[in-house]
Amino acid sequence: MQLSNQDLNQIDEDELLNLPEEELRRLSIKLLNDLKEARERLSQNSRNSSRPPSSEAPWDKASTDQSNDQTQEEADELTETEDSAKSRPPSKKDQQQPADTNDENQDARKPGKQPGAQGFGRTQKLAITGYQNHYPEMCDCCHQTLETGHAIAYAAYETINVEWADVNHPGIQLTNTKHTLYEVVCADGHTSRAKVNRTNTSQLPGITRTEWRLVGSGLAAMIVCLAYRMRLSRARIQEFLYDWLGIELSVGTINNTLHESGAAAIPLEDEFIQEIVNSELLHVDETSWLEHTTFLWLWVFSTDRVTAYWIATRSAELMNNLLGEDYSGWLMSDGYSVYRKYLNRLRCWAHLLRKAKGLKESLNKDAQLFGQQTLDLLGMLIDSVRKARISPPDTPLSETYRLQLLLYQQMCVQMKTHEHKKTAALATEMLTDWKAIFQVLDQPHHPLTNNEAERALRHWVILRGICYGTRSENGTRVFAILISVIETCRKRNQSPWLYLAQVIDSQRTGLPVPALPNVRVSE
Numbered sequence: 001m002q003l004s005n006q007d008l009n010q011i012d013e014d015e016l017l018n019l020p021e022e023e024l025r026r027l028s029i030k031l032l033n034d035l036k037e038a039r040e041r042l043s044q045n046s047r048n049s050s051r052p053p054s055s056e057a058p059w060d061k062a063s064t065d066q067s068n069d070q071t072q073e074e075a076d077e078l079t080e081t082e083d084s085a086k087s088r089p090p091s092k093k094d095q096q097q098p099a100d101t102n103d104e105n106q107d108a109r110k111p112g113k114q115p116g117a118q119g120f121g122r123t124q125k126l127a128i129t130g131y132q133n134h135y136p137e138m139c140d141c142c143h144q145t146l147e148t149g150h151a152i153a154y155a156a157y158e159t160i161n162v163e164w165a166d167v168n169h170p171g172i173q174l175t176n177t178k179h180t181l182y183e184v185v186c187a188d189g190h191t192s193r194a195k196v197n198r199t200n201t202s203q204l205p206g207i208t209r210t211e212w213r214l215v216g217s218g219l220a221a222m223i224v225c226l227a228y229r230m231r232l233s234r235a236r237i238q239e240f241l242y243d244w245l246g247i248e249l250s251v252g253t254i255n256n257t258l259h260e261s262g263a264a265a266i267p268l269e270d271e272f273i274q275e276i277v278n279s280e281l282l283h284v285d286e287t288s289w290l291e292h293t294t295f296l297w298l299w300v301f302s303t304d305r306v307t308a309y310w311i312a313t314r315s316a317e318l319m320n321n322l323l324g325e326d327y328s329g330w331l332m333s334d335g336y337s338v339y340r341k342y343l344n345r346l347r348c349w350a351h352l353l354r355k356a357k358g359l360k361e362s363l364n365k366d367a368q369l370f371g372q373q374t375l376d377l378l379g380m381l382i383d384s385v386r387k388a389r390i391s392p393p394d395t396p397l398s399e400t401y402r403l404q405l406l407l408y409q410q411m412c413v414q415m416k417t418h419e420h421k422k423t424a425a426l427a428t429e430m431l432t433d434w435k436a437i438f439q440v441l442d443q444p445h446h447p448l449t450n451n452e453a454e455r456a457l458r459h460w461v462i463l464r465g466i467c468y469g470t471r472s473e474n475g476t477r478v479f480a481i482l483i484s485v486i487e488t489c490r491k492r493n494q495s496p497w498l499y500l501a502q503v504i505d506s507q508r509t510g511l512p513v514p515a516l517p518n519v520r521v522s523e
Contacts, residue, residue: 001034001037001038002030002033002034003030003031003034005363008363009363011027012365122214123248124247124248126158126160126176126247127176128158128176128177128178129174129175129176129177130175130176130177130178131177131178131180132177132178132179132180133179133180133182134179134180134181134182134194134196135148135151135182135184135194136182136183136184136192136193136194136195138192139186139188139190139192140190140192141186141188141190141192142186142188142190144186144187144188146184146186146192147184148182148184150184150185151182151183151184152182152183152184153180153181153182153183154181154182154183154193155180155181156178156179156180156181157178157179157212157214158176158177158178158179158214159176159177159179159213159214159215159216160174160175160176160214160215160216160219160247161174161175161176161177161216161217161218161219162174162175162216162218162219162222162245163175163218164218164497164498172245174245174246174247175216177216179211179212181193181194181195181196182194196210196211196212197209197210197211197508197509197510198210198211198212199507199510201263201266203263203266203477204259204262204263204266204474204477204478205474206474207259207260207262207263207474208260209260209263209264209507209508210508211508211509213260213508214249214253215249215253215257217500217501217502217504217505217508218497218501219247219257220257220260220261220500220501220504221261221496221497221498221500221501221504222497223237223241223254223257223258223261224257224258224261224482224486224497224500225496225497226240227254227258228463228479228482228483228486229486231462231463231466231467233466233467234251234254234255235251237254238250238251238254258478258482259474259475259478260504261478261482261500261503261504262474262477262478262479262481262482263478263507264503264504264506264507264508264513265481265482265484265485265500265503265513266477266481267507267512267513268481268484268485268503268513268516269481271515271516272301272306272308272484272488273308273322275303275305275306275308276301276303276306276308276322276323277322277323277324277327279303279304279305279329280329280330281303281304281329281330281332281446281447282301282302282303282323282327282329282330282331282332283300283301283302283303283332283333283447283450283452283453283456284299284300284301284302284319284331284332284333284339284450284453285299285300285333285334285450285453285454285456285457286298286299286300286314286336287457287461287464289311289464289469289470289476290464290468290469290470291311291469291470291471291472291473291475291476292469292470292471292472296311296312296313296314296476297311297312297313297314298310298311298457298460298464298480299311299312299318300453300456300457301322302452302453302456305488305491305492305519306484306488306491306516307456307484307487307488307491308484308488309460309480309481309483309484309487310322310480311470311476311477311479311480314336314338315338316338316341319338319339323342327342328344329344330344330345330346330443330446331344331345331346332345332346332347332348332446332447332450332452332453333345333346333347333348333450334347334348334351334450335347335351335429335432335433340432340433340436345436345439346436346439346440346443346446346447347433347436347437347439348448348449348450349378349382349437349440349448349449350448350449350450350451350454351450352374352378352426352429352430352437353375353378355422355425355426355429356370356371356372356374356375356378356426357371357375358371358422359371359374359422359423359426360372360375362420362422364420364423366415366418366420366423367418367420367422367423370411370415370418370423370426370427371423371426373408373411374408374426374430377404377405377408380401380404381397381401381438381441382448384397384400384401384441385397385440385441385444385448388444389444389445392444396441396442397441397442397444398438398441398442401441405438409430409431409434411427412427412428412430412431413427413431414427415427416428416431456487460483482500485499485500485503488516489516489517492516492517492518492519492520493519493520493521494517494518494519494520499514499516499517502514
């Protein structure tokens with residue numbers, strides 16, 4: 001850059017109007033060169049510079065440039081193939097092949113494994129640590145009570161699981177239980193078989209909850225922990241399980257385990273919603289999220305008892321579906337317009353402080369002055385609110401600082417039409433949300449910031465930078481409900497993995513999902 005921040009800070013409209021023509025031209029050339037360099041820096045990415053792909057935002061990776069480039073490459077390749085075909089003489093096979101023949105047989109062939117193809121079974125054989133036999137109790141036809149003395153085994157499966165450690169028994173113990181299914185013939189000659197529960201969930205199409213699983217509920221909870229709490233990819237989970245536990249699981253089995261675990265926890269959404277609606281103080285925030293190439297938002301709703309997540313569009317639809325029109329609690333949020341319909345609303349001051357600090361460090365003198373005055377006012381009020389929480393004053397803070405607030409409001413009215421866009425934006429925001437911003441002066445026991453929600457998003461923002469979002473609608477639902485269970489159990493000082501194992505067990509056997517655990521008081 002040819003001009004430094006100090007140079008730009010000294011240049012304003014009056015300075016430009018008073019410059020001689022020759023000096024103005026030279027300055028214009030410098031400004032033009034700096035503008036071109038700034039634009040070139042903004043357009044840099046991992047495909048046209050040395051910047052690593054990790055420096056790009058997730059939504060930038062979903063741009064259509066890649067698909068367009070790929071389409072162009074395919075078109076170029078097809079053109080080269082056609083040109084080469086035209087340049088070479090026709091072969092004997094080409095002469096025998098009719099020009100208008102359609103490859104109907106090839107088009108009819110479905111992708112993947114074909115019917116009749118040889119399958120592949122599980123190659124790793126683990127030692128059996130326990131046996132569990134399953135017998136039919138009653139004849140399906142005549143409803144006679146069955147005797148198991150002459151039962152015949154007709155099928156079997158193994159389930160790998162882990163036994164949880166505690167302070168008295170540290171360490172993890174791996175178990176491999178063999179489940180044997182038997183069939184019994186009643187006195188009338190009817191054959192009845194022991195059956196395993198199998199349930200399809202309508203909310204997540206294609207996912208089946210069944211007892212016939214290689215991965216037990218405890219091991220499934222561990223896989224959820226590795227995927228979401230430890231932020232490991234499917235391949236890294238596979239590596240960890242083999243290196244540390246000696247278990248060979250395919251990436252597909254690991255992915256299916258995560259999806260089944262999420263499907264088992266889906267019924268808990270109703271309990272989350274009820275806790276949110278009944279809350280007295282609700283922190284809400286949202287951040288961008290990518291579902292394959294669809295740009296969505298990860299929403300968090302945090303109370304003193306639950307932390308729940310949903311992934312949806314950034315619109316009023318989700319808020320209306322969750323809170324409805326009659327939410328009576330206090331809502332802490334940022335300045336997004338969707339939240340303004342709720343009367344008992346609090347504004348996060350951290351956002352305002354950051355914007356005011358940005359104006360103070362800008363190159364516009366009016367913006368610097370407005371940013372400094374905003375910082376001074378908010379800083380003074382923050383100290384007063386904190387003191388009021390310790391020793392409540394006789395007079396509300398809004399009355400104590402009525403004159404300072406009135407003078408600042410008048411300044412906001414002047415600045416909302418300022419030519420500096422950031423200055424006008426902050427002044428407009430202050431005036432629009434005036435009541436929500438300074439509501440805390442009359443309710444000093446309420447929080448000043450929305451850090452509760454922002455902290456709840458931080459871990460998953462880091463995960464977003466690693467996995468770049470989810471790949472499918474089912475994956476999105478599974479991710480949201482599982483991280484809701486994890487964070488809620490952590491907030492209640494309970495182990496999310498023990499509870500998640502119980503949820504998976506109950507859903508596999510067809511039982512209702514257990515309620516969220518109560519808050520445990522630390523000893």
